[in-house]
Amino acid sequence: MQRISAAIAKRLLWWGTWAIIGVLVLNAAVGLWMQSQHLVLNDSTCEPVGLYQLLGSPYPLHDGELVEVGIPGPAHHTAVAEGLKYHWFPAGQPWIKKIAAVPGQTVRLTRSGVWVDGHTLPNSRVDRWTPGHHHQIVHYPFGTYHLQRGQVWLYAPGNYAFDSSYYGPVQETSILQRAVSWWTIPGSQFWLQKGD
Known part of the structure; x- marks a missing residue:
């Protein structure tokens, strides 16, 4: 045996x-x-979860384009430092975001949402708390911003999306490549349900 x-x-x-x-x-x-194939996996709910293809140089930049973005420097962005501290995203892993505004455009940031040149961005309400109310979220000061040369405003439509509403405009040099959706799970950016 x-x-x-x-x-x-x-x-x-x-x-x-x-x-x-x-x-x-x-x-x-x-x-x-x-x-x-120049594919990257997006596993956050900022944009639909799935594979995105990187297409090289993003320049010239245009609003509405999907791009790969290097994480803005935490030394200049309190919200990014907070996100790294609480492990909301991995350090050094680029993000997939949309460019909402480029130099010369005007962004108005309020608790209820973001407007670019007078047009509202869908699902852009600024959240006060992380899911489950574990941490209060730092956001960029509410107000109106006219983007200067070299600045872009990033946007992601998902629930609990971490975009310029929290860390403000970023430098154009943070934009790494143009991106397109290759294979994604439709609606997955809304998996995390927003609280009050």
């Missing part, structure tokens, strides 16, 4: 080892394929 148990344990160990190796090889193959 002991001999049979030892043989079964040895076989399970052998199969387990090969299963782990298989998963690692598959993971590496998928990663290389995604890299060759």
Whole structure:
């Protein structure tokens, strides 16, 4: 009986080892394929969850375009520092956002939402608390902002989207690449339900 148990344990160990190796090889193959296709995974609910294809240089920038953005410097953006402190997003991982406004456009930020040149952005109400009311959220001061040269206002339509409503305009140099939706889960940006 002991001999049979030892043989079964040895076989399970052998199969387990090969299963782990298989998963690692598959993971590496998928990663290389995604890299060759210029695909990135967005797992936040700022934009629909899924794969986005990066298309290279984003310049010249236009409002309404989807872009990959480097995380703004936490030293200049209190909300970004707060987000990194509480692990709301991983440090160093770029974001997928929309450009809502470029230099020369006017943004009005209020508790009830964001207006760009007089047009409201859907689902742009500024949230006071994180889901579950665990932390109060720092937001950019309410007011009207005329974007200067080199500034862009970022927007994401999802519930609890972390965009310029919280950290303000960012420098154009933060925009890394133009992006397009490649395969996403429609409506997934609304999975987190907003509280009061």
